[in-house]
Amino acid sequence: MTETTVILALVVITALGFDFTNGFHDTANAMATSIATNALRPKVAVALSGTLNLIGAFLSVEVALTVTNAVVKIQTSNGAPKESLTADGGEALLLIILAGLVGGIVWNLLTWLLGLPSSSSHALFGGLIGATIAGLGWAGVNWNGDGSKLDGVVGKVILPAVLSPVIAGVVAAVGTWLIYRVTVGVAARFTDNGFRWGQIGSASLVSLAHGTNDAQKTMGVITLALIATGKWTDTTNIPLWVKIACALAIALGTYLGGWRIIRTLGKGLVEIAPPQGLAAESSSAAVILASSHLGFALSTTHVATGSILGSGVGKPGAQVRWRVAGRMVAAWLITLPSAAVVGAVMWYLGDAIGGLGGAIVIFVVLLALAAFMYLRSRRTPVSHHNVNDEWEETPAAPRVPAGTGASS
Amino acid sequence: MNNLGFALEGAWKVLLAGLVLGAGLPLLFALGIRSLAYGAGGDASSATGRPAHPVGTVVAWILFVVVLLGVALGITFIVASGFGKELSFEHIFPTIVDK
Numbered sequence: 001m002t003e004t005t006v007i008l009a010l011v012v013i014t015a016l017g018f019d020f021t022n023g024f025h026d027t028a029n030a031m032a033t034s035i036a037t038n039a040l041r042p043k044v045a046v047a048l049s050g051t052l053n054l055i056g057a058f059l060s061v062e063v064a065l066t067v068t069n070a071v072v073k074i075q076t077s078n079g080a081p082k083e084s085l086t087a088d089g090g091e092a093l094l095l096i097i098l099a100g101l102v103g104g105i106v107w108n109l110l111t112w113l114l115g116l117p118s119s120s121s122h123a124l125f126g127g128l129i130g131a132t133i134a135g136l137g138w139a140g141v142n143w144n145g146d147g148s149k150l151d152g153v154v155g156k157v158i159l160p161a162v163l164s165p166v167i168a169g170v171v172a173a174v175g176t177w178l179i180y181r182v183t184v185g186v187a188a189r190f191t192d193n194g195f196r197w198g199q200i201g202s203a204s205l206v207s208l209a210h211g212t213n214d215a216q217k218t219m220g221v222i223t224l225a226l227i228a229t230g231k232w233t234d235t236t237n238i239p240l241w242v243k244i245a246c247a248l249a250i251a252l253g254t255y256l257g258g259w260r261i262i263r264t265l266g267k268g269l270v271e272i273a274p275p276q277g278l279a280a281e282s283s284s285a286a287v288i289l290a291s292s293h294l295g296f297a298l299s300t301t302h303v304a305t306g307s308i309l310g311s312g313v314g315k316p317g318a319q320v321r322w323r324v325a326g327r328m329v330a331a332w333l334i335t336l337p338s339a340a341v342v343g344a345v346m347w348y349l350g351d352a353i354g355g356l357g358g359a360i361v362i363f364v365v366l367l368a369l370a371a372f373m374y375l376r377s378r379r380t381p382v383s384h385h386n387v388n389d390e391w392e393e394t395p396a397a398p399r400v401p402a403g404t405g406a407s408s
Numbered sequence: 409m410n411n412l413g414f415a416l417e418g419a420w421k422v423l424l425a426g427l428v429l430g431a432g433l434p435l436l437f438a439l440g441i442r443s444l445a446y447g448a449g450g451d452a453s454s455a456t457g458r459p460a461h462p463v464g465t466v467v468a469w470i471l472f473v474v475v476l477l478g479v480a481l482g483i484t485f486i487v488a489s490g491f492g493k494e495l496s497f498e499h500i501f502p503t504i505v506d507k
Contacts, residue, residue: 059487144411150418155411163419167426175431182438186445194441198434198475205482212486279434286430289482290422292489 004089004229007359011094011225014101014363016249019218021108022120023053023253026214028262029117029284029304030206033277035387036266039196042257042384048200049207050255056211057247067220070156071125072132073140074224079235081228090228095350096131097225098359102366103127103343107335109373115260115268115382116331119299124217125157126339133340134347160291161332164298165306168287172310175279180315183275195274202281207254209288210300215250219243259382265305267391268324270312279314280307302332321391433478440471 031045040048069075074082074093085093104120104127111118132140145151150159183191222242226232232239266272272280284300284307291298305328312320346365350358447464488504496505 056486059491150411150414152411155414159411159415163415164422167419167423168430170423171426171430174427175434178431178435179438182435182442186442190441190445190448194437194444198437201479202434205479208483208486212489275438278437279431282434283426283430285482286428286433287422287426289485290425290429291418293425293485294418294421 002089003356004091004094006356007091007094007098008225008229008231010359010363011098011101012222012245014098014105014366015218015222015225016245017366018101018105018108018124019215019246019249020253021105021112022124022214022218023050023250024256024258025108025112025117025120025253025261026210026300027254027257028265029300030203030210030281031257032262032266032304033272033280033308034199034203035262036272037196037199037274037277038388039199039274039277042259042262042387045203046255046257046384048204050251052204052207053211053215053254054247054251056208056213057215057250058243059208059212067217068128068224069142070151071142071153072128073136073142074132079224079227081224086228090225090230091355092135093228094225095347095359096128096135097221098362099131099134099346099350100124100128100343101221102346102362103130103339103341105366106342106369107339109370111331111335112258112260113373113377114331115264116328117261117265117301117305118328118331118335119161119301120214121217121299122157122161122332122335123339124221125153126336127343129153129336130340130343130345131347134344135351157336160298161302164287164291165302165309168283168303168306169310169313171287172280172283172307173314175283176276176311176314177316179275179279192274195278198278199274199281202278202285205285206281206288206300206304209285209292211247211250213288213292213300215246218249219246222246257384259384259387260377263382263387263391264324264328265308267388268321269305269308269328270318270320271391272308272311273315276311276315276318280304280311283307283310429478429482433475436471436478437475440468440475443468443471 027046027049031040031049034040035042035045069077074085074096076082081090081093085096101124104123107118107123107126108120129141142152144154150156219238219242223232223238226239226242227235270276284304287303287307288298288300309320309325312318346362349365350362352358353361443464445464447461447466447468449460484504496503
């Protein structure tokens, strides 16, 4: 086995790891509302969502090979890697991809630890942008496209991130308001049961759409790495084992469930009732599907959060916890730059050590950080047992004034 | 045209489609629920002691079927785009065509 093959294996494992975090980070987008209203028991909800993600991943046979082109210039327009990057057997390209993926995973895990629903796509793109800036300089990034279509970091990432939550929020608010107007005075045994079914249906649609959208990003990244090292040459197809591995990774991640994020989305923002859940998930499904039909790239996380907020605004008398919403928006704003910083640092680290050693060191750093965050999460575990507990606005951690400890 | 122009152009289309499908279908669903309660009579809706109205039940199920068709359209869209086809609304009635 050559040195490059070992690095390639690390890239594939890391990419599947990212796909896995992508799954559990985004379970909440589809299922938080159904879990919060008890339309589905938590374990059933994640099993349903995982299955639909698995199916969705296989449905997305459309070639996703040019996925990185939206933000960085490491591929040509037909999906083949730039020749200048494969001169040394592909190691230059592999290091950029590896460092970028590590940036994405670290940020996904950190926001999960904090229970914040940040965008996995932004984390991936951020990591890749950072690693590319470190490796190729600022010119390696596709900031603004060429002006002929919506493209580049601004067009594919920043503008949709600003617009999509607002659109989803408006749609959900209108839907919620209409539903409550129409069902005034109808007995609860009709509304609650009916809307629970509507909720399950619409949430399933979101899960399926998520599988088709997000699994292909990782498939594209892995295939790019395979082509760079000469293990695969076809730029119009993705190897079957890559498809199966990615589909399983995202489905398994979804089934594991990011309970901390489900809790924030389902209980933290708004107290959700079944009619609101239906309105929110319908809005998410419609906005996600309409956007991909029109080639308008967006993040399911931003859409889902916007929808849930909208369903709180649209229900007469509902309380929206704007402080929680504010924390989320803050997390969105820093996701891309933060993942970029991690990606860049990882690239410099890997490049300084060089070759196989560099790649292994980055990988070990990733494992260490992941283990640390997992252990940290055990201090305040959130699981399917307590995901629906009453939300208490966490006050700022009680500070013990300095100096009082010794005197008392 | 710059990115902002393209984004705004896409945004209003998404908003429009979102309102029609994402708020319109739930509205039909809610009307169906209301109709179901009206059909059941009794204390199911605010006017107590009303007789049952079978027509309400029928209308309710028609509305539910329309909603299901809307959802089926969504699933068809996902599957079709996955296999390199797309839904065309050229003839108003959705048809599957090659991209």
